[in-house]
Amino acid sequence: MSWLPEASAHAARIDLLLAGLTIISLAVLGLVFGLMVLNVIRFRAGRTTAVARAAAGHKNWWFEIAWTAATLVIFFGLFLWATQLYVVGFRPPADAIQIYVTGKQWMWKIQYPGGQREINALHVPAGRPVRLLMTSEDVIHDFSVPALRIKHDVLPGRYQSLWFTATRTGSFRLYCTQFCGVGHSRMTGTLTVLEAADYADWLNNVPASGSLAMAGEALFIRSGCSGCHASSRYAPDAADASRAPSMVGLYGSRVVLADGHAIVADAAFLHDAILDSPRRQGASFATEMPSFRGVLGEEDLAALVAYLQTLSPALPPDTGN
Incomplete structure (x- = not known):
């Protein structure tokens, strides 16, 4: 039982992992220090019998290999356990x-x-x-x-x-x-x-001045984005397909960058593409989009990302209602 309240679905798994790591670490610590104390007592000054001298010259390699391999396997298992929890922690359900x-x-x-x-x-x-x-x-x-x-x-x-x-x-x-x-x-x-x-x-x-997506839609037009990028409502045929990508269906799709690297257009991609456009330049688009770093604040970026997510009907962002 943890001294902290467990208020999330994975809190108990995190506590169990921490408890397992603590127990195994204490067991290894006890083994190492136990062997140290045993050798201090066994080969202390003044004990110079033939048996002690013979034991000092003998080394059990199988014992050394066995306990080293066992601790390696145990800690590697803990690593895999922790990795699984870490990966799950960054894969939210679709309805989040x-x-x-x-x-x-x-x-x-x-x-x-x-x-x-x-x-x-x-x-x-x-x-x-x-x-x-x-x-x-x-x-x-x-x-x-x-x-x-x-x-x-x-x-x-x-x-x-x-x-x-x-x-x-x-x-x-x-x-x-x-x-x-x-x-x-x-x-x-x-x-x-x-x-x-x-x-x-x-x-x-709680007072709200329109949804984030609505604010992002207005910002999309006001910032001139609709002049190059087609959206579902504004200038659906405005952009030359070779000039700039359409925003419709972009969120959640795979995008091939100019360096040939493929990446999923998630919220982080959309955010970074607005701020650092050259690094997120699509492979099939020759026109370079200007960076909006220093032009748009993080609140504006959140609104833009929320709006762009709504342009992918198969992956609508959750409204929380």
């Missing part, structure tokens, strides 16, 4: 609610698909997968909720993804666990887990 988290000295800014916003507070429903798309506006932060057993670096100019399923209602503390300046200790907040009906009521009662 997508929430945007932006770190800034010294606060957490939260944006919901419906356009609701919070500072240093995050509300989620119990029993429903939640995917966090996280980025930073300035320096490296680290988003951590100990009760959920989640923790991940938040990097400037890049999306980091993390997901969880909360299983216990209540309020839990969230922290920045990467030193980020003089106000680092104040960069905390509260995660509130609500029942599904209470979460829906909370969303309906």
Whole structure:
């Protein structure tokens, strides 16, 4: 039983892994120090019998190989166990609610698909997968909720993804666990887990100025994106197919870059393509898209990404309602 509350579906598995690692480490520590103590007693000064001298000159290679191989296999098994948990932690279910988290000295800014916003507070429903798309506006932060057993670096100019399923209602503390300046200790907040009906009521009662996708659609037009990229509603035939890719169906598809490398156009790809266009240039498009780094803030980028996701009917982003 952990001294911390277990408030997520995978918290017990993380605790079990940590307990297994601790037990195995203590067992190996006990074996090594036990053998050291045994040899200190057995070959202590003054014990110079023939038996002791003979034992000192004998080495059991099979014993050495056996215990070394056994510990190697055990720790390799722990590595595979931890790897499996790590991989699962970055593969959210398709129906996960997508929430945007932006770190800034010294606060957490939260944006919901419906356009609701919070500072240093995050509300989620119990029993429903939640995917966090996280980025930073300035320096490296680290988003951590100990009760959920989640923790991940938040990097400037890049999306980091993390997901969880909360299983216990209540309020839990969230922290920045990467030193980020003089106000680092104040960069905390509260995660509130609500029942599904209470979460829906909370969303309906929080003021929202249109959904993120709607804001992103307006920004897509205002920034001139629709002049080159075809979308589902604006200028469907405006772009020469060799000039710029259509945004319809782009999210979730495989894109071949100019260097021949193929990559899935997920939310992180869309975010990076807007900020660092040359590195995300498609292989079949000769026109180079200008970078919007320094032009669009992270909140604008979140809105644009949310809108572009809606242009792939087979993979609509979850609204959280």
